[in-house]
Amino acid sequence: MDEAANPESSRVDNRVFVLILQHPHEKREPLATAPAIVATLRHAKLVTGLSWPNLARPLGHDADPRRWAVLYLGSARPKASADRRELLLVGGDGQPVDNPEPILRGLDGIVLIDGTWSQAKTLWWRNPWLLKLHRLVLNPPTPCLRRWGE
Numbered sequence: 154m155d156e157a158a159n160p161e162s163s164r165v166d167n168r169v170f171v172l173i174l175q176h177p178h179e180k181r182e183p184l185a186t187a188p189a190i191v192a193t194l195r196h197a198k199l200v201t202g203l204s205w206p207n208l209a210r211p212l213g214h215d216a217d218p219r220r221w222a223v224l225y226l227g228s229a230r231p232k233a234s235a236d237r238r239e240l241l242l243v244g245g246d247g248q249p250v251d252n253p254e255p256i257l258r259g260l261d262g263i264v265l266i267d268g269t270w271s272q273a274k275t276l277w278w279r280n281p282w283l284l285k286l287h288r289l290v291l292n293p294p295t296p297c298l299r300r301w302g303e
C-alpha cells in the first residue's frame with residue numbers, strides 16, 4: 154500500500170507494538186490481511202519465515218519476552234465466568250489469569266501468527282521462544298458464524 158493511499162496521518166497510533174509472524178505460503182494468498190494490518194497501524198511489523206531463534210530476531214531489536222504476549226492458537230476454553238472480556242490473558246492451563254490488568258498494561262507488544270491452522274501450528278512449534286510470552290485468547294461475545302475445519 155503506498156503513502157498516497159494510506160497517509161501516515163491516517164494510521165492508528167497504537168501503544169502496543171504488533172509483530173506478525175507470517176508463514177511463507179500465506180504470503181501468496183490474495184486475501185491476506187496481515188499487510189493491511191501493518192499498513193493501518195503505526196507500530197507494527199510483518200515478518201515472513203518459519204523460525205527465528207528468539208523474539209529479537211524478527212522484531213529487529215532486543216525485547217524483554219516478559220513484556221510481550223502472543224495471541225494463543227491452542228484449544229484453550231476458559232471456564233464460564235463473569236469475565237466477559239473479548240481478550241483474555243490465560244495461564245498454561247488455559248484458564249484466565251486473576252488480576253490481568255498489571256500484565257496487560259505493561260505489555261510492549263503482541264505477536265500474531267498468520268497462516269492456516271496447520272501453518273500456524275508449524276510456526277508455533279518451530280519457535281519455542283513463543284512459550285516464554287504471555288498468552289492471550291480471543292473470547293468473542295458471540296459464536297463465530299464460520300465452522301472451522303469444514
